Amino acid sequence: MSFTPDIRLFSCHYTSQQSCAHEGKELQELGFPENIQLTRIPCTGKLEVSTMLKAFEDGADAVYVVGCPVDGCHNVQGSQRAAKRVAAVREMLQELEVEPDRVRMYHLNRGLHPEFIDAGIEMNQRIEKIGPSPF
Amino acid sequence: MIVAERKPLAEILNMVRDCKKILVLACRGCVSVCSAGGEREAEILASLIRLGMKKNGKSCEVIEGSLVRQCDREYIEGIDQWQGQYDAIVSTACGVGVNFIANLRPADNVFPALNTTFFGGSAEQGIWSEQCAGCGDCVLHLTGGLCPVARCAKSLMNGPCGGSVDGRCEIDPNVDCVWQMIYDRMGRLDRQEEMAKSAPIRDWSTAGHGGPRKQIRKDLTVS
Structure with a gap:
């Protein structure tokens, strides 16, 4: 079944800094999926488990987080904390017998790199295969 | 503090399977300190239940609330503020809190969200370990402050069993032998000779073997 996933991306201020330039038009030109809703946060270490769960409650088919490289976080350990919270949500989804791959963590360098676009495309393709959220 | 952990979600969902309106009730006492049942955890649990x-395929309204503690009568009365908004309470307190709600709210359904595990402390961030068994007859003055009841797998009272190896317990090489720790500590305190004295046969009635325990402080009671 073909469908357009509702994907929520939480990205840290630094990783997504240039991605939002020109109101995100550059992102679109580079092929970033338009069905991914980007929310910028000061640091992914601030992202709460409850915020990710709320996204699913609000109808998201998937949630992913883009933070700084593991050893290069602007706030030292912020992206490491985010990765642990993403792992916790993956376990919670498993408890609910839902595919854990609906939640992912990416550690990417600051700025608009091809990897930022690739992560979005990869996430979109993955969820297209998995299918709509069971919630 | 009392340490606890969330029950498996499937177990909680089974408890509330027929409920239409649920109050997830956090406790801001011990279980918030051990990150099992405070406001943050209740918010997460409410979301997971929804x-x-x-x-x-079930429709259900889930609201959240919290009390300062769920182990005191005056705080339990605070549940009145949600009256009519729930047909069941899922308490994220320890077992004491769940019992108190059951004791004081005879018409309310209350379900435990947590498994109450032990009396312990935070060894480091995110890690808690058992330190006390609440046995009602403390022997810490005899053991250098380290508890053989809670921390020896066999709760031995007169030194280690024959199973410890290199200071580790035979049940798990990652568990310290508390009697080795006691011996070493008493040596550092120059008190090792005290250990030659045999502990008497213990009366375990204070440990709950004599039924539910109760404590009365006449200077504090009002009736």
Whole structure:
């Protein structure tokens, strides 16, 4: 079944800094999926488990987080904390017998790199295969 | 503090499977300190219950609330503020809190969200370990402050069994032999000779073997 996933991306201020330039038009030109809703946060270490769960409650088919490289976080350990919270949500989804791959963590360098676009495309393709959220 | 952990979600969802309105009730006491049942955890659990019920095709309204503690009568009365908004309470307190709600709210359904595990402390961030068994007859003055009741797998009272190896317990090489620790500590305190004295046969009635325990402080009672 073909469908357009509702994907929520939480990205840290630094990783997504240039991605939002020109109101995100550059992102679109580079092929970033338009069905991914980007929310910028000061640091992914601030992202709460409850915020990710709320996204699913609000109808998201998937949630992913883009933070700084593991050893290069602007706030030292912020992206490491985010990765642990993403792992916790993956376990919670498993408890609910839902595919854990609906939640992912990416550690990417600051700025608009091809990897930022690739992560979005990869996430979109993955969820297209998995299918709509069971919630 | 009392340490606890969330029950498996499937178990909680099964408890509330027929509920239409649920109050997830956090406790801001011990279980908030051990990150099992405070406001943050209750918010997460409420979300998980909503998602789980929706996945199971059930419609259910889930609200959240919190009390300072759930182990005191005056705080339990605070549940009145949600009267009419729930047909079941899922308490994220320890077992004491769940019992108190059951004791004081005879018409309310209350379900435990947590498994109450032990009396312990935070060894480091995110890690808690058992330190006390609440046995009602403390022997810490005899053991250098380290508890053989809680921390020896066999609760031995007169030194280690024959199973410890290199200071580790035979049940698990990652567990310290508390009697080795006691011996070493008493040596550092120049008190090792005290250990030659045999502990008497213990009366375990204070440890709950004599039924539920109760404590009365006449200077504090009002009736």
